[in-house]
Amino acid sequence: MNLPSKLLEEAVEAFASLPGIGKKTALRLALHLHKEKQQATDFIAHAITNFKNNISQCKECHNICDSEVCDICANPLRETDIICVVEDLRDVIAVENTAQFRGKYHVLGGVINPMEGVGPDDIQIESLIARITGSEVKELILALPSTMEGDTTTFYITKKLKDVDLKVSTLARGIPIGGELEYADEVTLGRSILERVNYQKG
Amino acid sequence: MNLPSKLLEEAVEAFASLPGIGKKTALRLALHLHKEKQQATDFIAHAITNFKNNISQCKECHNICDSEVCDICANPLRETDIICVVEDLRDVIAVENTAQFRGKYHVLGGVINPMEGVGPDDIQIESLIARITGSEVKELILALPSTMEGDTTTFYITKKLKDVDLKVSTLARGIPIGGELEYADEVTLGRSILERVNYQKG
Incomplete structure (x- = not known):
């Protein structure tokens, strides 16, 4: 131009x-x-x-906020034994919008991405380990994107935590609500068959 | 949010x-x-x-530029008897890219749009009249958008110039090059029939 x-x-x-x-x-x-x-x-x-x-970061969960501790971490009504690990603030908003999660968050600020020079030390993994160690946390939900980078990060964190007595879960993958089978890609449909759930009769 | x-x-x-x-x-x-x-x-x-x-404006054509007069107005090789009137810089770039026009431009900086409070005095119409009056300009091409606002502006300028001895033209409307008739809207196709051109035999 x-x-x-x-x-x-x-x-x-x-x-x-x-x-x-x-x-x-x-x-x-x-x-x-x-x-x-x-x-x-x-x-x-x-x-x-x-x-x-x-702008500053919450010293607990590393989410963006104006004060030392964000509103979610400061809320005494949120469960403290379950942590949802997400990539960034937008994912916190997305999970909050579901109203299905009452625990706390941990914002990594990215995912491991060697192609763009983002290693494990560039995101908030160390602080996650430190936060869990010796705490009352019983479950970690790794709600990371379903991409190569997201899966790598999930794998890395799981490996780091293999000696810690802690339940680690990831999001269910499958056909979206309202989705037609014919439009689903094979990988997603295959995964939804492998991880089928019992139908509640009656 | x-x-x-x-x-x-x-x-x-x-x-x-x-x-x-x-x-x-x-x-x-x-x-x-x-x-x-x-x-x-x-x-x-x-x-x-x-x-x-x-940022400043060319004092001749009112196009955006860094100096007093823009490169096109300062170019002695451009024809001075034909002016192409456009809405803004993007239209200058579009017309320049065709390599079909060797005259000068006049940038209105908008079109008449009463809904958004833009009247004839808010755009460079007065300066266009002043620029033409007593000059060697022989033709004015009104290359304004084919919208209600663009057509209003074209009509307004034409009316203002009705006593000036000057050829005023607008862009040809019709089927785009490479366009299929079945996908053209009725107004465009209708206009292209009304304003059909003689086919050059041989």
Whole structure:
């Protein structure tokens, strides 16, 4: 794309550095700011800088929060003997939305991904082990993505914990609720047959 | 969406203020910055602020540029008697990519849109009239979008110029090159029949 201005080029480059935003969308965003009032740009620049500079992490679960301990960890009504291990905040929100889990979380902040240079030490695995050791935690739900990287991370954590007296579970894989069999991929359908559950009669 | 942090909420709101970016995408972008190095955020904040504060307009065609007059207006090889009127920079790029136009441009910076409070005085129509009056311009191509707002703007400009001795044309509407008739909408197909062109025999 041949742009008539260096300043515009830089703004386009800035937007295009974000995931899922290509050059064309980036140009549309930059031209949107050009049309809008000065405050719109200042608000965005200030909000992201402020977020990046001042955001902190819960010292228990490593979720993003404004204080030392997040609301979930500070909530005395949440069960303390079960921990759900997730990749990031979005997964916490997803699990919370199900209203099926009343325990606490542990946010890894990523999954092991050698291709992108993310090793076990780059995510919150050590702190998970430390958190469990000598605690009252009885079960760990590894709710990580069903990808190669997610499975690797699940395997790594399970191996690390093999000597710890603790129940470790992962999410059930199978046909989604409302899903047609003909549209399911073979791996998922195969897994749902292997891990079939007893039907409750009556 | 129930976010655990005010700072994150503000960053999400900032991204979601951009066109085409919803709350979910905005959260993904904010979490991306959270993971990335400090420089990534600083670069974006600096680039958009710098762009907004220091960008200028070509005093001839009102296109975005870094200097007083843009490269196209300053180019002595471009024809000066024909002006293509477009909505914004993206349309200049689109027309330039066709390599079919060697004249100059006039960038309106929008189209008349009463629903969004954009009147004729909010876009560069007066400066277009002033630019044409007493000049050597012989033809004006109104290359505005084929929407209600674009057509209104085309109509408005044409009416304003009715006493000026000048050829005014608009883009041809019709079946796109490579397009199948059965997939064309009725209005487009109807227009392409009404405005059929003589086939060059031999």
